[in-house]
Amino acid sequence: MNILVYLHGSIKQKEKFYELINVACGWKKILKECKIFIAIPKKTGKIIEKEFEAWNIDKLFFLENEDDNFPEKLFCELIKIVEREKIEIIFMGNLLFERELAPFISSKLDWEFIPNVIGFEMLKNKILWRRFLYGTRAVEERVTQIKNLVITFSPNIYKKDEREKKEKKVDFELLKIESPKEQSYEIVLSEKKIFPNILLKRQELS
Amino acid sequence: MKKILVVMRETFPTNDIFTEKNLKEKRILNPYDEYALFQGKKVIGKVGGEVTCIFLSERKSKYGLRTALGLGADNGIFIYCPNRSEKELGIILAKEIKKENYDSIFIGIRDVNDDREELPYILGTELGIPVYSHLLLIDNKNNIIIAKREKEETIDTIKIHKKGIFAFSQNVYEPQYPTIESIMTINQKNIKDIFYEEKEKTEDIKIKYQDVHRKQEIYKKITLEKGSEKIISYMKEWKIIN
Numbered sequence: 001m002n003i004l005v006y007l008h009g010s011i012k013q014k015e016k017f018y019e020l021i022n023v024a025c026g027w028k029k030i031l032k033e034c035k036i037f038i039a040i041p042k043k044t045g046k047i048i049e050k051e052f053e054a055w056n057i058d059k060l061f062f063l064e065n066e067d068d069n070f071p072e073k074l075f076c077e078l079i080k081i082v083e084r085e086k087i088e089i090i091f092m093g094n095l096l097f098e099r100e101l102a103p104f105i106s107s108k109l110d111w112e113f114i115p116n117v118i119g120f121e122m123l124k125n126k127i128l129w130r131r132f133l134y135g136t137r138a139v140e141e142r143v144t145q146i147k148n149l150v151i152t153f154s155p156n157i158y159k160k161d162e163r164e165k166k167e168k169k170v171d172f173e174l175l176k177i178e179s180p181k182e183q184s185y186e187i188v189l190s191e192k193k194i195f196p197n198i199l200l201k202r203q204e205l206s
Numbered sequence: 207m208k209k210i211l212v213v214m215r216e217t218f219p220t221n222d223i224f225t226e227k228n229l230k231e232k233r234i235l236n237p238y239d240e241y242a243l244f245q246g247k248k249v250i251g252k253v254g255g256e257v258t259c260i261f262l263s264e265r266k267s268k269y270g271l272r273t274a275l276g277l278g279a280d281n282g283i284f285i286y287c288p289n290r291s292e293k294e295l296g297i298i299l300a301k302e303i304k305k306e307n308y309d310s311i312f313i314g315i316r317d318v319n320d321d322r323e324e325l326p327y328i329l330g331t332e333l334g335i336p337v338y339s340h341l342l343l344i345d346n347k348n349n350i351i352i353a354k355r356e357k358e359e360t361i362d363t364i365k366i367h368k369k370g371i372f373a374f375s376q377n378v379y380e381p382q383y384p385t386i387e388s389i390m391t392i393n394q395k396n397i398k399d400i401f402y403e404e405k406e407k408t409e410d411i412k413i414k415y416q417d418v419h420r421k422q423e424i425y426k427k428i429t430l431e432k433g434s435e436k437i438i439s440y441m442k443e444w445k446i447i448n
Contacts, residue, residue, distance in 0.1 A: 009358075068357075069357075069362075072336075095358055096340060096356065096357060096358045097357070097358060099323055100323075100339050100340065103322075103323055103324040103326075103327040103328075104327050104330075104337070106324070106327075107296075107324070107327040107328045107330070107331040108331055110293075113292075113322070113324050115321060115322050115323065115324070116321055132321075133319055133320050133413060134218065134220070134224075134319045134320075134415075135220065135319075136416075137224065137415065137416055138224070138413050138414060138415045138416055139413070139414045139416065140320075140411065140412070140413050140414075141411070141412045141413075141414065142410060142411045142412075143410045143411075144410070183367065184336035184338070184366070184367055184368040184370060185336075185338065185353075185364045185365060185366050185367055185368075186364065186365050186367070187362050187363070187364055188352070188362075188363045188364060188365050189362065189363040190357075190360045190361075190362045190363075191360060191361050191362075191363075192359060192360055193359055193360060193361060
């Protein structure tokens with residue numbers, strides 16, 4: 001049972017990366033014959049390459065394509081890893097792009113999609129997932145097989161540090177896949193979002 | 207874009223309390239789908255055409271679809287399909303959509319009570335067309351479709367090249383109501399009915415409602431002392447304190 005952890009975002013997201021890897025490594029300790037593969041954009045991955053050695057990771061894939069406008073392009077890269085490494089479970093966070101990519105992958109592969117997980121429990125040959133419904137007024141508990149799953153995790157749900165005492169060198173590969181050139185849309189203008197707290201900070205400085 | 211299909215669902219009103227009766231009976235139009243309907247109407251308003259509303263329902267009541275017709279949809283398809291998974295809903299929808307040649311499909315990206323943003327992608331895969339997701343608004347300028355799309359740190363303006371599924375991540379904050387004038391026209395609009403068989407709920411999914419009992423107890427004219435005792439007894443019951 002092999003797990004692919006897709007890490008999306010800038011280096012500012014590294015605490016989230018560690019948490020996802022911790023979840024995967026926690027699973028590796030429980031599940032038999034489980035390998036962990038990490039896919040991360042090359043630019044971010046190279047900065048924290050050394051840090052991956054603390055976990056029991058089997059291989060790193062640095063993705064040449066960092067375009068997060070088209071999930072189709074990234075799917076072409078990830079599907080290569082899924083096929084080659086016999087991946088049965090994909091983990092990712094729940095930023096906007098991941099919320100777009102995860103259901104895209106699950107619908108293409110016809111795998112079950114478990115979004116915004118806030119907790120999980122290993123059962124006998126199955127797994128119980130918890131996620132919020134109705135804002136946070138209800139909790140859904142869903143039992144699935146432990147295979148053919150695409151899961152997005154809410155942050156700050158797994159506090160256990162699964163780093164090993166002994167560091168080990170992790171194999172890596174640079175992945176560059178020709179993705180479809182035809183695009184369904186083009187970006188005409190890209191404007192930075194204005195967050196109210198940024199405006200407040202500007203006022204304090206002046 | 208002259209023939210738009212809007213996918214609509216019902217959902218539980220977010221401001222209502224969880225009681226068995228409310229959970230069974232109370233429904234509103236999903237605000238994200240309702241917003242998609244307004245966007246569809248806006249696009250059609252400029253160039254002419256028609257908006258068809260395909261309504262997925264867990265109940266046999268057509269009240270929701272009739273509300274959508276009152277809000278401006280030109281005709282409706284009512285699909286009764288209780289207890290279906292998103293995958294099954296996607297297949298049911300795709301089967302119906304393939305019967306007509308729609309220029310585009312508008313949908314809310316999620317149910318306001320469930321952030322599973324899956325249905326547009328299942329539909330996209332089933333129909334083999336792209337999904338334009340997390341849209342805030344759409345416009346038709348001289349037959350060029352322009353949309354505003356939300357990303358993590360930016361709002362992008364995009365020019366659409368292909369027919370696809372337009373999934374809106376903006377919602378209406380207040381439910382809208384049809385005008386008297388539009389209510390009068392509802393009966394003149396066509397509704398096609400499709401009824402699927404009843405299906406048992408799967409045992410693999412359970413929902414635990416967290417505030418069913420909490421909001422039901424209202425104490426009037428209670429003393430400070432008695433109020434504090436009540437709070438402490440609840441805190442013990444919920445294992446917040448020993």
